[in-house]
Amino acid sequence: MASGGRRVPVYGFTAGPAGPRVLVHRIGGDHARVPPGEHAHDFFLVTYVGHGSGRVAGPGDLFVVAPGDVVGPTTWGGDPEDLHGVAGWSVMFDADVLGAQPAASPLAWGAHPLLAPFVGGRPSGTTRMAVPPDARPDWERRFALLEAELRERRDGHHAAATAHLTLLLVDVARLAVGVEGGVVADLRLNREPLLGDVFAVIEQRYAEPLSLRDVAAAVGLSPGHLTTRVRDRTGRTVLEWITERRMLEARRLLASTDSPVAAVGRAVGFPDAGYFARVFRREHGTTPGGWRGRA
Known part of the structure; x- marks a missing residue:
């Protein structure tokens, strides 16, 4: 962090x-x-x-x-x-x-x-x-x-x-609702437009091949500058946020559908099934199949 x-x-x-x-x-x-x-x-x-x-x-x-x-x-x-x-x-x-x-x-x-x-x-x-x-x-x-x-x-x-x-x-x-003039209405992103743009890009494109360079181009900053800004404001890098979003959807698909693991990987931006399995294990300590079997 x-x-x-x-x-x-x-x-x-x-x-x-x-x-x-x-x-x-x-x-x-x-x-x-x-x-x-x-x-x-x-x-x-x-x-x-x-x-x-x-x-x-x-x-x-x-x-x-x-x-x-x-x-x-x-x-x-x-x-x-x-x-x-x-x-x-x-x-x-x-x-x-x-x-x-x-x-x-x-x-x-x-x-x-x-x-x-x-x-x-x-x-x-x-x-x-x-x-x-x-x-x-x-x-x-x-x-x-x-x-x-x-x-x-x-x-x-x-x-x-x-x-x-x-x-x-x-x-x-x-x-x-009654805290500091309305906490619910006063969202932090209103004061962080760059983060709003970054997360919007990730949300729209996480299922596609998406790199730091792609996100940086979409928000008009260099990859290095964007990495520093996002890490300083959120404690995570852009790539970590992309992975987080993909893993969230992968867990949902594994728990709620019978789609093959490779198909789940493709649906969340990992065309290579082996790479998807490695990333999933790194993030969760188990394989996608293992997660599904215990969900």
Whole structure:
């Protein structure tokens, strides 16, 4: 990840295709600590503070962070150690679990009603909101129900967990409408027209042979300049965003169709079936066929 020319770590989580691509954990005591320096995530994050009297975060505080946003001590308003003593919940998820198509770029997030709050954050990369006191018991219950479904894994837990996550994100979206003059309406891409152009090109052409040079030509910049601009603003290169979009569609096709793996590869811009399999394994730790068999 690049932040002002510096490299920062990216934290991810492993969630196999056999279950919901969502994780929940309670925050409390030592678990309330965050990494001491700047960092980012490759997933969507919702963190809710239910109890405690930390100087950085207090009861009712809600934080939403998008993939690639660089966060750190200044995001939280002080020393991460100040979070010690608070309690609450964190939910991590991929857009796939919502059936969000397309969902591989901020352009698409802004168009999705449940992901839009994640692209209207403060300059620090995080949106901070306050849950009204009378609504906090319902928020606590929502997190607890989601956590129980994922922990107990009873029949139908995948559908139940997706439903609870959807309702939680509906609450986030409703709360976001009143933040900073309307977070949902004030999308980050309104201030980043270049990124909008880049993601539009990727969305229109990811199924074709598409290179960095092609995207650069479409937006009128040199490949080197475009790479630097996109990496500095999103933490990923143009080629990584192209791959991300292709992998998203590949996962959808593998899970929802009986098309041969080679045909899926061709449909997402990989005419060479062997190369598609290598890229898929690199990104997911398994072959396309292995993913389909466990989905």
